[in-house]
Structure formats: C-alpha cells, structure tokens
Amino acid sequence: MRCNVQKLCGGCSLLAVPSLKQAQQKREQVTDLMKSAGLDVKVEPVMMAASAIGYRNKVIVGFAKDKQKKIYSGLYAPKSHKVIDTKGCAMHPALLNEIIDFITETVASMKYELYNERTGTGILRHVLLRWAKETDEVMVVLVTSSKQLPGRRNLVNALVSRFPQVKTVIQNINPRDTSVVLQDESIVLYGNGMITDNLCGLKISFTASAFYQIHHDQCEKLYGLARDLLQLTPEDKVLDTYCGVGTIGLTLASSCKEVTGVEINKDAVKNAIYNARQNGIRNARFVAMDSTQFMMEARKFHTAFDAIVLDPPRAGTTEAFIEAACGLKPKKILYISCDPRTQARDLIKFKRFGYYTDTIYPVDMFPNTEHIETVCLLTYRGIKKGKYSSKKPEAGGRPARPVKGHGVPGSARGVKPGRRPAKGRHR
Structure with missing residues (x-):
C-alpha cells in the first residue's frame, strides 16, 4: 500500500514494508535496545495485528x-x-x-x-x-x-x-x-x-481526555497477555497504577481477590468507578492520587499487594515510583510500555532493588509505524551485595527495605496532537 503524503506526514512510515518484515524489524529494534542497556533478556516474536489499517480509534x-x-x-x-x-x-x-x-x-x-x-x-x-x-x-x-x-x-x-x-x-x-x-x-x-466500547467482555466508557489504547483488537491481546503472565490466584491483591479509566484492573478483577486502581487524573478515576459499576464489578476500587504518593502511604500503613501493574506514559516512570513500588514488596510487577527505550532504562533501576525479568513480549499496537508496545513480568531475586544493600530479603521471598533514592512523582497523561513532538504517549 502507498500513501501520497507518507514522507510529509510520517504517521505511517512503514506502510510500504510487508508486515512480516515489520515484525522482524521491531523485534530486532527491541533486542538491540535491551542489549545496549546491558539487560540479559529474551525478546519474543512480535504479537502482530490482524488489522493493520483503519485501526486508530x-x-x-x-x-x-x-x-x-x-x-x-x-x-x-x-x-x-x-x-x-x-x-x-x-x-x-x-x-x-x-x-x-x-x-x-x-x-x-x-x-x-x-x-x-x-x-x-x-x-x-x-x-x-x-x-x-x-x-x-x-x-x-x-x-x-x-x-x-x-x-x-x-x-x-x-x-x-x-x-x-x-x-x-x-x-x-x-x-x-x-x-x-x-x-x-x-x-x-x-x-x-462519553462514549462506550466493549473491551475484553466489559463495557468501557471514557471521556475526551481519558487514556484508551489506540488499537482495540491489539489491546485485547495485550490485556490477555498481561493476565496470562500474572497468573493471579483468588487470594491475590492487585495494585493497578497509572490506571486511567480502569481497563487493565477491571479485566483482572475476576481473577483475583481485589483490585486497587490509582490515577492522578480525577476525570479518569470517575470513568473507572463508572465502568466498575456498569459491569457489576464489586472487588475494584479507584483512587484519585499520584501513584508514587499512594504507594508511599500504603507502605507507611503496612498495606500489602501481591502484584503491581504499571502502564506509564511514553516517558516511562520515575526512580521514586520504582523505589516505592519495590518497597511494597510485591511478588510480581507487570510493566507495560509504549516505548522500549524508557522501559529498558527503568528495568535497570528495578534490578537495583532486586526485581528482574527474563523475557520481553512485543505487541504491535501501532502497525505501519516504527513504534512498538512491550510487556514484561518482574519477580524478586535478591539485591546484589555491595552496591545497593547487603541485607537479606525478608521471609516469603520478598525484598528487604531498599535504600532511598531520588525522583519526583509521576504526572498525569497529557493529550497532544497527532504528529507534534510529545512527551506523553504515542496515541
């Protein structure tokens, strides 16, 4: 397929590239980024989209x-x-x-x-x-x-x-x-x-400024992958950070004891609460608060979570967020990213607190563009002695209290025009 303004617009730079070659290029791109960051991980084949055109919602x-x-x-x-x-x-x-x-x-x-x-x-x-x-x-x-x-x-x-x-x-x-x-x-x-869509068997309503994945069908594959990786039990408590209108947390609610969603955007939280009610989901609650601050408060009051999910903006998360998340000592951390560059940077920081991943799963959320979504599951394996902490992990395979770091709380997602430079997500 060709586009007369492809070079001028830049919105579909890979439109003329066959889909299998796009998949190969994107996998190699992620592999190179992880190697450059010194991360010893396997990059799985790209989960491609059945529909590569007409998908931008x-x-x-x-x-x-x-x-x-x-x-x-x-x-x-x-x-x-x-x-x-x-x-x-x-x-x-x-x-x-x-x-x-x-x-x-x-x-x-x-x-x-x-x-x-x-x-x-x-x-x-x-x-x-x-x-x-x-x-x-x-x-x-x-x-x-x-x-x-x-x-x-x-x-x-x-x-x-x-x-x-x-x-x-x-x-x-x-x-x-x-x-x-x-x-x-x-x-x-x-x-x-508002408008309402059906996603993963749920009714999801959202407003103009709320975050909602750009490719509906690939989003369903992404959330299915997240559920498979987490392997939740009926006793697990999940913390869904940067939760937006609650899509990820609500799709996980049937697999666990309870979900807590945290999002700084108050309008998005209202959407999330509405979505839980219209789907009859009673084991999910949503809080309008900065995710880092929430986790610091949770740690202060000894609130525990078995799994933490983060799906931050394109800029990735912050060192303060990573310290706070690891300080809660979850069994698992699921990291969804729309920019493998910032994800690689953040994975290095997670390692400092003893959380590692072996595998990166690319999902082609943006067919015919150079962008790729990546997912990984982190588990605690201990902090290396000498550089960060020599204290052994507490019972249950969870980390000891990490050393204090620096950083600022994460910010709300901005909405920026289609092809202008943006610090937020590519949407």
Missing part, C-alpha cells in the same frame, strides 16, 4: 488553507506545526475520515476563522475524534480558542443528523499558547460527554 486534526485559500484538514508534519492534507488516511477508520471531511466542508461554509499561532487570533484550533470499535459510537471534540463559536448549534445539528454514530459533541476551550490540545474547560454540546 483516536484522531486529532488541525486546519490550514492552501494557495487558493481553501480550507483543508490533516495531521501535523513531524516535529512541526505544519498541517499536511491527510484526506482519506488509511490508518483511520473510514467513518472517521467521512466525519473529518464533513466537518472540514462545514467549517469552510460557515467561514470560521482558523486559529493563527503567531498572532493568537482565530477560533478553530483542532478537532479530536474518538471511536468505539465494537459499538461504532463516535465522540467529536471541537477545540476552540474561546467560548465563542458562532452557529455551533447548527454545526452540531448538521453533524448528528448526518452521522447517527456521533453520540456526543464537546467544545473544549484552549486559549493558551501550547502544543497540548485539550485544556480543562469543556462544554458538552450534545450527549453526555
């Missing part, structure tokens, strides 16, 4: 004008704020492409002034779309520089009349000079501000 487009002053929409060129006309993008579901085209035409007919980053003038900045694959529900978020949006009722009516799949429309107000797309203030123009 979240799309953010910007707007610009061509030489004829005609408005077009598209993704951003790599490391720039230049909008590339990506009409009909193969990575987007056909429905989302149709909605983008409709909004672009409507915006042009309503003569909206496009936001100008240099002057700070104009109204329309971005449009964000989210899609629930199993239910076909769509969320539309209009990102504007102010609350003023002339004719927004007409725009919404036209949109939902043309596309009954659109279940909610939101206006997000972003007056700041920033590359972060969404800000805190939003107005629900239609619906209830």
Whole structure:
C-alpha cells in the first residue's frame, strides 16, 4: 500500500514494508535496545495485528488553507506545526475520515476563522475524534480558542443528523499558547460527554481526555497477555497504577481477590468507578492520587499487594515510583510500555532493588509505524551485595527495605496532537 503524503506526514512510515518484515524489524529494534542497556533478556516474536489499517480509534486534526485559500484538514508534519492534507488516511477508520471531511466542508461554509499561532487570533484550533470499535459510537471534540463559536448549534445539528454514530459533541476551550490540545474547560454540546466500547467482555466508557489504547483488537491481546503472565490466584491483591479509566484492573478483577486502581487524573478515576459499576464489578476500587504518593502511604500503613501493574506514559516512570513500588514488596510487577527505550532504562533501576525479568513480549499496537508496545513480568531475586544493600530479603521471598533514592512523582497523561513532538504517549 502507498500513501501520497507518507514522507510529509510520517504517521505511517512503514506502510510500504510487508508486515512480516515489520515484525522482524521491531523485534530486532527491541533486542538491540535491551542489549545496549546491558539487560540479559529474551525478546519474543512480535504479537502482530490482524488489522493493520483503519485501526486508530483516536484522531486529532488541525486546519490550514492552501494557495487558493481553501480550507483543508490533516495531521501535523513531524516535529512541526505544519498541517499536511491527510484526506482519506488509511490508518483511520473510514467513518472517521467521512466525519473529518464533513466537518472540514462545514467549517469552510460557515467561514470560521482558523486559529493563527503567531498572532493568537482565530477560533478553530483542532478537532479530536474518538471511536468505539465494537459499538461504532463516535465522540467529536471541537477545540476552540474561546467560548465563542458562532452557529455551533447548527454545526452540531448538521453533524448528528448526518452521522447517527456521533453520540456526543464537546467544545473544549484552549486559549493558551501550547502544543497540548485539550485544556480543562469543556462544554458538552450534545450527549453526555462519553462514549462506550466493549473491551475484553466489559463495557468501557471514557471521556475526551481519558487514556484508551489506540488499537482495540491489539489491546485485547495485550490485556490477555498481561493476565496470562500474572497468573493471579483468588487470594491475590492487585495494585493497578497509572490506571486511567480502569481497563487493565477491571479485566483482572475476576481473577483475583481485589483490585486497587490509582490515577492522578480525577476525570479518569470517575470513568473507572463508572465502568466498575456498569459491569457489576464489586472487588475494584479507584483512587484519585499520584501513584508514587499512594504507594508511599500504603507502605507507611503496612498495606500489602501481591502484584503491581504499571502502564506509564511514553516517558516511562520515575526512580521514586520504582523505589516505592519495590518497597511494597510485591511478588510480581507487570510493566507495560509504549516505548522500549524508557522501559529498558527503568528495568535497570528495578534490578537495583532486586526485581528482574527474563523475557520481553512485543505487541504491535501501532502497525505501519516504527513504534512498538512491550510487556514484561518482574519477580524478586535478591539485591546484589555491595552496591545497593547487603541485607537479606525478608521471609516469603520478598525484598528487604531498599535504600532511598531520588525522583519526583509521576504526572498525569497529557493529550497532544497527532504528529507534534510529545512527551506523553504515542496515541
């Protein structure tokens, strides 16, 4: 498959590469990274996707004008704020492409002034779309520089009349000079501000800013792998950090005694609580708190967990998080990463507290791109004497109290535009 703007956009850099060769390249990439970090681990074959196109359930487009002053929409060129006309993008579901085209035409007919980053003038900045694959529900978020949006009722009516799949429309107000797309203030123009998908047999509802894996089918494979690796028992207590809307913890709830999810984003925690209730899950609770701080408090009050799960942003986690997690002395730590570079860095730090892994499992969450998701299970094997601690582990095969480290608590996930430089997840 070919794309006319592939080199300009950069969103599907491996589109012309056969899938088996992509798998080989990505496996080699992870293997090289782990070797460079001095980690003696086996990298399993890549868990490939059955569907490599039309999978992105979240799309953010910007707007610009061509030489004829005609408005077009598209993704951003790599490391720039230049909008590339990506009409009909193969990575987007056909429905989302149709909605983008409709909004672009409507915006042009309503003569909206496009936001100008240099002057700070104009109204329309971005449009964000989210899609629930199993239910076909769509969320539309209009990102504007102010609350003023002339004719927004007409725009919404036209949109939902043309596309009954659109279940909610939101206006997000972003007056700041920033590359972060969404800000805190939003107005629900239609619906209830959420859409609902079916994932791993559960109903999962989420809002505009909440984290939800970009590839539905690969996400189900990923969570199935996580469950298989953890091998939970009915007596196990699980701590799901960076839990978002609760997807991982809720899929594990039927396999263990209880799940505690921790997430700093309060809106995401509300989603998680709602998701637990709508699925009748009673052994899961969710806390709006920084994960590192929560674990420090848990250790202070002698709260124990058998397994800890972390799925941090692209930047990985912090040394403070790692120290706090190991200080709780779990039997197992499951680390899901969307960037094997930062995962390798963090695995070195986990080793200092006696937690090791033998195997890395790559999951192709982002087909036709250079990105890869990686998963590993860490278990406690003891702290090497001399460098960090000579104290023997406590009874039960759990680590002794580790030496104190440095670092700052993890931060909430940001939402950034499709092809701009981002510190957060690649979504």
